[in-house]
Amino acid sequence: STKYETDQQKAAKDFLNEVGLEYDSIYLTGHSKGGNNAIYATIVTDSYVRSKIEDCVTWKNRTC
Numbered sequence: 001s002t003k004y005e006t007d008q009q010k011a012a013k014d015f016l017n018e019v020g021l022e023y024d025s026i027y028l029t030g031h032s033k034g035g036n037n038a039i040y041a042t043i044v045t046d047s048y049v050r051s052k053i054e055d056c057v058t059w060k061n062r063t064c
Helices: 007-022 033-044
Strands: 026-031 053-059
Touching: 007 026, 007 033, 026 033, 033 053
Parallel strands: 026 053
Antiparallel strands: none
C-alpha cells in the first residue's frame, strides 16, 4: 500500500536525517524502488536537512 511508510522508506528517511547533518549540499538519486525511496526521503526528511537538498533524480520510478 502507498498509504503507509515501508521499512525501506523509513530506513532511507532515517539515513538521510542522520547523514544529512554532515553535508552542506545533498543530491539524491535512485533507480526503480531506490528512486521511490529517494523521493520519499526528500519529501519527509527533517526540514533542516531538506533545505540542503539540491536535487533528487530518479530513473524508471513509478511514484503513483
